[in-house]
Amino acid sequence: MLLQVDNISLSFGGIKALQNVSFSVDEAELFSIIGPNGAGKTSMLNCISGRYTPDEGSIKFAGEELLGRKTSERPEIGIGRTFQNLALFDHMTVLDNIMVGRHHLLKNNFLTGMAYWFGAQKEELEHRRHVEDIIDFLEIQHIRNAQAGTLSYGLRKRVELARAIALGPKLVLLDEPMAGMNMEEKEDMARFVVDLNQELGMTVIMIEHDMGVVMDISDRVMVLDFGAKVCDGLPDEVMANDHVQKAYLGAEFDDDIEADTQKEVA
Amino acid sequence: MASTALRPCGDFRTTYKTDQYLFQTKMIGWTAAAALLVLILAPVLASSYVVNLLILVGISGISALGLNVLVGMTGQISLGHAAFYGFGAFSSAYLANNYGVPVLIAIPVAGVMTAIVGMIFGLPAARIKGLYLAIATLASQFILVDFFARATWFTNGYGVDASKPEFFGIPLDTDEKYFYVVLAWAVISMIAVANLKRSRDGRALVAVRDHYLSAEIMGINLTKYRILAFGISSFFAGVAGALYAHYIEFVSVETFSISLSINFLAMIIIGGLGSVPGAFLGAMFIELLPQLVQLISGFLITIAPTVFGLIENGKAYIEQITVGTVIILFLIFEPEGIAHRVGQTRKSIKLYPFSY
Ligand SMILES: Nc1ncnc2c1ncn2[C@@H]1O[C@H](COP(=O)(O)OP(=O)(O)OP(=O)(O)O)[C@@H](O)[C@H]1O
Ligand SMILES: [Mg+2]
Numbered sequence: 001m002l003l004q005v006d007n008i009s010l011s012f013g014g015i016k017a018l019q020n021v022s023f024s025v026d027e028a029e030l031f032s033i034i035g036p037n038g039a040g041k042t043s044m045l046n047c048i049s050g051r052y053t054p055d056e057g058s059i060k061f062a063g064e065e066l067l068g069r070k071t072s073e074r075p076e077i078g079i080g081r082t083f084q085n086l087a088l089f090d091h092m093t094v095l096d097n098i099m100v101g102r103h104h105l106l107k108n109n110f111l112t113g114m115a116y117w118f119g120a121q122k123e124e125l126e127h128r129r130h131v132e133d134i135i136d137f138l139e140i141q142h143i144r145n146a147q148a149g150t151l152s153y154g155l156r157k158r159v160e161l162a163r164a165i166a167l168g169p170k171l172v173l174l175d176e177p178m179a180g181m182n183m184e185e186k187e188d189m190a191r192f193v194v195d196l197n198q199e200l201g202m203t204v205i206m207i208e209h210d211m212g213v214v215m216d217i218s219d220r221v222m223v224l225d226f227g228a229k230v231c232d233g234l235p236d237e238v239m240a241n242d243h244v245q246k247a248y249l250g251a252e253f254d255d256d257i258e259a260d261t262q263k264e265v266a
Numbered sequence: 267m268a269s270t271a272l273r274p275c276g277d278f279r280t281t282y283k284t285d286q287y288l289f290q291t292k293m294i295g296w297t298a299a300a301a302l303l304v305l306i307l308a309p310v311l312a313s314s315y316v317v318n319l320l321i322l323v324g325i326s327g328i329s330a331l332g333l334n335v336l337v338g339m340t341g342q343i344s345l346g347h348a349a350f351y352g353f354g355a356f357s358s359a360y361l362a363n364n365y366g367v368p369v370l371i372a373i374p375v376a377g378v379m380t381a382i383v384g385m386i387f388g389l390p391a392a393r394i395k396g397l398y399l400a401i402a403t404l405a406s407q408f409i410l411v412d413f414f415a416r417a418t419w420f421t422n423g424y425g426v427d428a429s430k431p432e433f434f435g436i437p438l439d440t441d442e443k444y445f446y447v448v449l450a451w452a453v454i455s456m457i458a459v460a461n462l463k464r465s466r467d468g469r470a471l472v473a474v475r476d477h478y479l480s481a482e483i484m485g486i487n488l489t490k491y492r493i494l495a496f497g498i499s500s501f502f503a504g505v506a507g508a509l510y511a512h513y514i515e516f517v518s519v520e521t522f523s524i525s526l527s528i529n530f531l532a533m534i535i536i537g538g539l540g541s542v543p544g545a546f547l548g549a550m551f552i553e554l555l556p557q558l559v560q561l562i563s564g565f566l567i568t569i570a571p572t573v574f575g576l577i578e579n580g581k582a583y584i585e586q587i588t589v590g591t592v593i594i595l596f597l598i599f600e601p602e603g604i605a606h607r608v609g610q611t612r613k614s615i616k617l618y619p620f621s622y
Contacts, residue, residue: 050482109466
């Protein structure tokens with residue numbers, strides 16, 4: 001087991017964003033979290049990635065407790081993520097954005113960086129090569145030198161994924177990687193997520209509203225509603241669940257574009 | 267289009283190394299080399315008035331470059347840069363006067379001392395940002411200047427003498443010789459910051475500015491980099507202050523007022539936030555503007571004394587007003603600074619007559 005989440009509760013003032021949520025994710029699994037808006041999906045990822053500190057519970061990664069570790073230590077531990085609302089470094093090039101993902105693996109510092117030719121250059125170029133592989137993998141060669149903030153929404157999502165991959169994580173958390181995309185972009189993204197999981201061997205936790213994609217590519221699915229876990233299991237089992245049937249037939253789940261316009265800060 | 271470096275077609279990058287060059291195109295590299303050559307020859311070719319101006323531009327440029335690391339790259343506004351500049355000036359003079367440290371060594375040592383002081387005053391950045399941080403740096407301005415006025419062992423309470431440096435026994439006692447000390451520091455500083463920008467920690471600083479939440483998730487320790495930015499910035503302020511001290515040979519407490527801090531900010535706003543050449547272009551602009559204003563008002567007074575004679579009394583104010591007006595105009599019309607304008611002009615010349 002790679003990730004073990006136990007009895008996580010989190011509240012904001014009166015709002016209970018998460019209540020006693022427990023689940024576990026195995027190595028190399030593609031695990032999806034679904035649920036209506038405000039169900040607590042992003043809050044769950046934020047607890048894992050260190051943005052939020054839960055009020056109660058424990059999160060173990062490869063047997064080690066994550067809570068209490070610094071947020072900025074997550075990449076070293078082996079956890080990377082993307083954000084629901086874009087969080088790129090807008091004034092940097094795509095290349096530099098992805099290179100930031102290599103931060104914890106690079107050893108040059110401000111002094112050796114200033115003396116570029118005496119060591120730092122060699123290291124930078126080695127990592128640049130690795131980053132170029134990621135760029136090829138995600139098919140974003142043509143925008144490599146573009147400023148991130150000037151790109152279209154779909155491309156920015158892809159650059160975010162590239163940056164998360166550059167961290168070299170064991171576990172990658174994807175918060176609605178396909179939101180706001182057209183069919184074609186969605187298909188590409190779904191393919192990348194599957195490749196990431198199967199070819200690069202990364203464990204993936206993905207939040208996604210597109211039920212078609214979720215049921216298609218996930219190994220297992222967990223459903224959250226009002227901060228509580230409804231169920232988890234194989235895609236078919238989850239679809240067969242009464243509560244899910246009710247919730248999903250009631251809620252307009254195809255409206256993800258509309259839903260995207262009202263997202264809060266990840 | 268404007269987002270990518272405009273390269274002539276056929277200029278393909280065949281290795282990642284060439285893609286990471288200091289200069290985006292050969293043309294820019296050659297321009298920089300030519301500019302350097304002209305500067306090396308300047309003391310021979312130019313009048314002492316021009317050399318004096320170049321020295322002042324170089325010193326202010328180094329200081330502005332430091333501020334640009336803090337404000338432009340990391341996004342932390344500082345209103346106390348002049349105080350660090352002053353600390354460098356007094357430290358270098360103190361080391362040379364009291365411990366006989368050779369001036370050329372005292373200058374970088376003063377830079378390191380200033381960097382440490384800068385990081386201490388930068389500690390609030392661990393907790394606060396934006397406007398609140400700006401106010402905290404304002405406090406460091408007043409605290410340090412007050413310290414200069416009170417610490418008589420350090421400053422005599424009003425000012426101290428500072429000697430000209432020697433280079434292996436050769437006294438660098440004229441403007442023409444001292445110019446090379448400043449030029450060397452200016453070139454080293456520019457290269458250092460340009461290199462920083464294309465390596466790990468430089469990217470980390472910009473990441474903290476652009477999106478600190480995601481920077482943290484990417485493994486960047488926010489506190490470390492926010493304080494490091496103060497350290498780097500103060501180092502250059504300290505070196506520049508030291509260069510200034512040994513140039514004018516007297517360090518006065520009064521020099522390092524808040525208006526000098528604002529002048530440094532004006533330099534980077536006008537030159538271009540985060541831009542390396544921009545810091546020097548901005549310094550040139552701010553150093554030359556008063557000269558230009560004086561020249562013009564002097565000229566007006568001579569050609570029509572009856573109409574413009576009154577200007578004579580208000581010269582100093584006119585200078586201040588012009589600087590202020592220019593800053594406002596830049597903020598409105600060219601918020602990305604001279605360096606950006608130069609880049610755009612270069613591109614449009616290249617693309618002429620097709621603007622896209
Ligand atoms: N920083 C915060 N401050 C206050 N309330 C918050 C905060 N973050 C989340 N919440 C609240 O917690 C609840 C769960 O939010 P969360 O973002 O986790 O939902 P979600 O399942 O990701 O929804 P969506 O599908 O809209 O992204 C919501 O009611 C939200 O308003
Ligand atoms: Mg969400």
